[in-house]
Amino acid sequence: xxxxxxxxxxxxxxxxxxxxxxxxxxxxxxxxxxxxxxxxxxxxxxxxxxxxxxxxxxxxxxxxxxxxxxxxxxxxxxxxxxxxxxxxxxxxxxxxxxxxxxxxxxx
Amino acid sequence: xxxxxxxxxxxxxxxxxxxxxxxxxxxxxxxxxxxxxxxxxxxxxxxxxxxxxxxxxxxxxxxxxxxxxxxxxxxxxxxxxxxxxxxxxxxxxxxxxxxxxxxxxxx
DNA sequence: CCAAAATATACTCTAGGGGAAATATATCCT
DNA sequence: AGGATATATTTCCCCTAGAGTATATTTTGG
Numbered sequence: 001x002x003x004x005x006x007x008x009x010x011x012x013x014x015x016x017x018x019x020x021x022x023x024x025x026x027x028x029x030x031x032x033x034x035x036x037x038x039x040x041x042x043x044x045x046x047x048x049x050x051x052x053x054x055x056x057x058x059x060x061x062x063x064x065x066x067x068x069x070x071x072x073x074x075x076x077x078x079x080x081x082x083x084x085x086x087x088x089x090x091x092x093x094x095x096x097x098x099x100x101x102x103x104x105x106x107x
Numbered sequence: 108x109x110x111x112x113x114x115x116x117x118x119x120x121x122x123x124x125x126x127x128x129x130x131x132x133x134x135x136x137x138x139x140x141x142x143x144x145x146x147x148x149x150x151x152x153x154x155x156x157x158x159x160x161x162x163x164x165x166x167x168x169x170x171x172x173x174x175x176x177x178x179x180x181x182x183x184x185x186x187x188x189x190x191x192x193x194x195x196x197x198x199x200x201x202x203x204x205x206x207x208x209x210x211x212x213x214x
Numbered sequence: 215c216c217a218a219a220a221t222a223t224a225c226t227c228t229a230g231g232g233g234a235a236a237t238a239t240a241t242c243c244t
Numbered sequence: 245a246g247g248a249t250a251t252a253t254t255t256c257c258c259c260t261a262g263a264g265t266a267t268a269t270t271t272t273g274g
Contacts, residue, residue, distance in 0.1 A: 002231090009116040010232080021188060027251055037234060042252055044232090061241050061250040069192035076190070079183055081128060085176035109261090117262080134221060147263060149222055168220040168271050 004071045007051045012036060013044050017067065020054060024066035111178045112185075114158045119143060120151050124174065127161060131173035
């Protein structure tokens with residue numbers, strides 16, 4: 001079973017997420033927008049379902065796909081330790097330490 | 108050439124980033140930590156270099172790899188439109204709107 | 215200059231993932 | 245019930261990405 005980030009690595013699936021961010025859509029709508037075949041689209045949707053990115057609401061024969069936040073939050077969380085690289089000007093400190101030949105602590 | 112997120116999708120590469128988040132490391136250090144072969148590790152490092160995740164500082168025969176923030180920032184930026192799904196309690200509103208048969212605004 | 219250390223590149227093999235076409239399933243409508 | 249609509253599943257093919265092995269390259273120390 002693919003990782004959350006594996007799922008995101010596929011361009012068509014990212015496009016699906018983009019489309020679903022605007023509003024819920026039916027499979028055929030997505031097929032049209034993506035330019036993929038219907039089976040191909042359904043396959044991606046299955047992956048997105050299994051990994052929790054989307055859920056389906058059935059209405060007659062039509063199925064409305066909509067976004068779920070959890071997996072994206074997971075990515076957000078994964079990213080968070082790295083944020084110190086560019087926030088709080090801590091990156092300036094790092095560069096400083098790297099540039100110095102030996103220990104050199106600022107106040 | 109692989110996308111930023113393609114690069115991130117590979118588990119060993121994510122582990123490399125984790126290790127480099129602690130501190131810069133030489134290739135052999137990474138080899139030991141990863142349990143991969145040296146060539147395999149170097150290959151991943153090349154991918155990480157080409158995509159801007161790391162840069163190298165050479166010192167004698169040793170090469171010190173260190174993190175660069177840009178590609179991770181890019182992911183962060185990509186994520187940002189999706190944050191409205193869970194931040195500012197806007198998700199609660201969305202769910203509410205979905206559940207309601209018609210418009211119904213909270214205070 | 216030579217051997218060793220550290221890293222990079224080239225090559226081969228293999229498995230998994232994505233695409234398209236065909237088919238199956240489900241639900242509505244009359 | 246039966247045809248039509250909407251979607252899912254299966255099958256097959258191909259191609260790429262990753263792993264390992266062998267080899268090349270670079271730099272150092274003596």
